[in-house]
Amino acid sequence: MTVWDNAQRARDSRLQAGARYAQGKRVARQDATALLEAVIQPGDRVCLEGDNQKQADLLAVALAAVDSGKIHDLHMVQSGVVLPEHLDVFEKGIAKRLDYAYSGPQSQRIARLLFGGQIELGAVHTYLELFARYYVDLTPQVALIAAVSADREGNLYTGPNTEDTPAIVEATAFKNGIVVAQVNAIVDKLPRVDIPGDWVNFVIESDKPFYVEPLFTRDPAAITQTQILTAMLAIKGIYAPYGVQRLNHGIGFNTAAIELLLPTYAERLGLKGQIATHWALNPHPTLIPAIESGWVKQIHSFGSEVGMDDYIRARPDIYFTGPDGSLRSNRAFSQVAGLYACDMFIGATLQIDLQGNSSTVTADRVTGFGGAPNMGSDARGRRHPSKPWLQAGKEADPDSPAPLRRGRKLVVQIGETFGGKNAPLFVENLDALKLAGKLDLDLAPVMVYGDDVTHIVTEEGIANLLLCRDKDEREHAIRGVAGYTDVGRGRDTKLVQRLRERGAIQRPEDLGIDPLDADRDLLAARSIKDLVRWSGGLYSPPSKFRNW
Amino acid sequence: MEQLNYRHVAAKRANGSKAQALVGVVASGNLEVLVERTLPDGECEVDIRTADEGFGKLWQAVVADFVERRSPGGLKLSINDGGARPDMIALRLAQAVRAVEGERS
Numbered sequence: 001m002t003v004w005d006n007a008q009r010a011r012d013s014r015l016q017a018g019a020r021y022a023q024g025k026r027v028a029r030q031d032a033t034a035l036l037e038a039v040i041q042p043g044d045r046v047c048l049e050g051d052n053q054k055q056a057d058l059l060a061v062a063l064a065a066v067d068s069g070k071i072h073d074l075h076m077v078q079s080g081v082v083l084p085e086h087l088d089v090f091e092k093g094i095a096k097r098l099d100y101a102y103s104g105p106q107s108q109r110i111a112r113l114l115f116g117g118q119i120e121l122g123a124v125h126t127y128l129e130l131f132a133r134y135y136v137d138l139t140p141q142v143a144l145i146a147a148v149s150a151d152r153e154g155n156l157y158t159g160p161n162t163e164d165t166p167a168i169v170e171a172t173a174f175k176n177g178i179v180v181a182q183v184n185a186i187v188d189k190l191p192r193v194d195i196p197g198d199w200v201n202f203v204i205e206s207d208k209p210f211y212v213e214p215l216f217t218r219d220p221a222a223i224t225q226t227q228i229l230t231a232m233l234a235i236k237g238i239y240a241p242y243g244v245q246r247l248n249h250g251i252g253f254n255t256a257a258i259e260l261l262l263p264t265y266a267e268r269l270g271l272k273g274q275i276a277t278h279w280a281l282n283p284h285p286t287l288i289p290a291i292e293s294g295w296v297k298q299i300h301s302f303g304s305e306v307g308m309d310d311y312i313r314a315r316p317d318i319y320f321t322g323p324d325g326s327l328r329s330n331r332a333f334s335q336v337a338g339l340y341a342c343d344m345f346i347g348a349t350l351q352i353d354l355q356g357n358s359s360t361v362t363a364d365r366v367t368g369f370g371g372a373p374n375m376g377s378d379a380r381g382r383r384h385p386s387k388p389w390l391q392a393g394k395e396a397d398p399d400s401p402a403p404l405r406r407g408r409k410l411v412v413q414i415g416e417t418f419g420g421k422n423a424p425l426f427v428e429n430l431d432a433l434k435l436a437g438k439l440d441l442d443l444a445p446v447m448v449y450g451d452d453v454t455h456i457v458t459e460e461g462i463a464n465l466l467l468c469r470d471k472d473e474r475e476h477a478i479r480g481v482a483g484y485t486d487v488g489r490g491r492d493t494k495l496v497q498r499l500r501e502r503g504a505i506q507r508p509e510d511l512g513i514d515p516l517d518a519d520r521d522l523l524a525a526r527s528i529k530d531l532v533r534w535s536g537g538l539y540s541p542p543s544k545f546r547n548w
Numbered sequence: 549m550e551q552l553n554y555r556h557v558a559a560k561r562a563n564g565s566k567a568q569a570l571v572g573v574v575a576s577g578n579l580e581v582l583v584e585r586t587l588p589d590g591e592c593e594v595d596i597r598t599a600d601e602g603f604g605k606l607w608q609a610v611v612a613d614f615v616e617r618r619s620p621g622g623l624k625l626s627i628n629d630g631g632a633r634p635d636m637i638a639l640r641l642a643q644a645v646r647a648v649e650g651e652r653s
Contacts, residue, residue, distance in 0.1 A: 226635040418633040422600075459635045484606050484634040516642055 007176035014039045014178055018202060025154040025203045026186065032062035032204050036071070039178045039202075040142050043073045046095070047140040047172065050080035051163040051331065052102060052127075052370060053303045055211040056146035058182040058204065060085035063144065068093040075099070077138045079127050079164055079331075081106050081368070082213065090118050099138055101125045102370040105213075111366045114439055124366070124445050126373040128335040131164070134171035143172035143179045146210040149190055150183040154197035157190040160304035160312065160327035161212055165195060167332040173199035184209045191324035214306035214542050216282040218256035221527045226416050226459045229508065229518035231257035234346065234414060235266050236511050237462045238455055239275040242388035242410060246278040248338045248375045250347020254414045254457075256286040258346070260523040263293035280338040280375075283308040283319065283327070285541070289524035289534045291318055301327060302334040302371065307545075311538035331371075338375040343388040344410040345375035346457075349447060350419065351427050354475045354487065356450030356465055358413055359432040366435065369447050376448040378409045392454055395466040408466065411448060414457040417483030425458070426478065426487035450474075456481055459515070460488070460507070467504040480505040552596040552604055554611045558621035561589040562649055569647035572640045579629040579637060581644040589622045594641075598629035610634050614641045623648065 017038040021031040036059075040046060048063055049056040064085040074095040081087065081103040089095040090113055099122035103110045113119045125133070134140065145168060148159035158165050173179050180202045181195075231254060238244065239258075249255040262276055272295055279299040281287070285308060290296055299319055304312070304327050312319045312327045322328045338345065349358040360367045382389070389407030396408050415425050436444035456463040456478060463477040472495075480496040482488030499505045508515050525531045528545045568584045587593060594611045614620070618641070625644055632640070 224636070225639055226633075416633065416635050418635065422603075422631075422633060484609050489609060515639060516646055518639075 011176045033065045044141040045075045047143045049145040054161040057211045058206040059144040064088040102368040107365040107367040128374045131167045139175045140172045149185045150203045154200040155193045156195040158194040163303040192322040216305045227257045244344045247344040248280045252348030259286040262290040263524045301329040302331040306542045307540045346412040348415045356453040358448045359430045361432040377452045412455045424485035426482040426485045462506045550601040554594045556592045556615040558592040559619045561621040564649040571643045574628045579632040582626045583644040583648045593624045596627045600631040
């Protein structure tokens, strides 16, 4: 007779094995490693919650300490590879295979382990894509998560940095998996319930709050005149003519400059209320002046940002907050919002090739993508119209009948033609291709595909790829804004001039912008301290950003 | 330390009558430009001392575009470079001309 509940029985026996270390659901932190050895089995798929910001650091240390004779060949399925322990488990032979989305701080070490064969790579995903696979073919047997607090029943309060937790727990708890949570405190009454207790099997109280990386704080003091120029070009040449109201910004200095120009430069252009009103965005401190000036109607966030909690709590008309008053973030929903309900993504990258493909991978760094490919791609399933979407679709395909024409999301790459250490932004071939060759990957890790990119903004001007009709035009629209890089100097000046006459390339002077007006005086805030002042003292920057 | 020197024919004399001006700072990724009105009206000279060696081709291209766009006739520009990127160099050169012309171009 067929047995239909093998997985449930397996879960029950794991729960029994773990119960030895638990009182109710509570496990002492010194028993964390023993608990993991009891509930995890060799070959399991394990999600060790490493988000863009929040890290289940106690559980990461505990997992890295298990006996690799007992627990080995784990398949790690987690969005962020951020802490050293996330890779220690591979060096120690505890884990073998990895499917992930983002690896900022560990990008060099992950490259070494990939080259050395200690990590068997499944794929580098976007967040949404990895979450999707949690429900199809990468469902975790065990999830190790982080929350702010728990009550006696195991209900969890995840606080402002809810991030990935709901997506991970839902997939694990409802498919016979085990959920272990580390919490900063066990309390009698939670401020609000983010994860119901019957989805959580074990709770460990940590001796220190889980680690959160301040990833979205950009110091206005470091914004250059060139970055301000690119911001002016983007506002006047893209935000204004398309009327972009719903959008997502990347984390670079160029987009921080745009945020700080909204209450000054954009206000003088008469754009208040016309652009940048609805956002899928983390709580960027550099958006505070625009919020305080009445530019912003609503923001949904992937996660929170260190130091922004009191400000958010005091601005519930703008942010999504719970009955307790604090932010409720949710990476999966915010990614969906960025994919389907935003008309523009604008962000920086490290390399752009002649087709417009862009990548943040270099020869010795495998950074992953995070959410950029979800934000920075056209949603082919989108069906609701909006002015920018229809306008972009019309520019790309002027001849099709309007009612049958797909719109296009505006996907904008912005940056200076030369980046750090004078590395050119524009290259003939992406380093991602070399990496794919070296690791024998089927796919090069391309962050945004060229056919999704609609505009490229540099200090030399704006390339509108929607207006390019063939490969040659596209290539020269890109060369035409590539400045003094080899790619830029390889341009055919006549072809570039023709593209400029058609508006496929726009120079600052074509938009009535004098590069000499790109002055730091245009920034609504010129320092972190200015941001604190704008917030009425509610923004409390982390110490590394305090220089007073 | 590398020293580079470029001389160009300029289409017209730079406006104004100010004798000299100084813009920028010598710092990493930045540069200082001293501009002096010392040459005949149709000439322009750019003299560069840079900490970053081997970027002669880039300097040549940046300077040639600058002369074409701003027409800095009669000006000698002396640069102390701390390894600035081309966008910063172009900006400082334009600022130097504006400063010596004494008005917005």
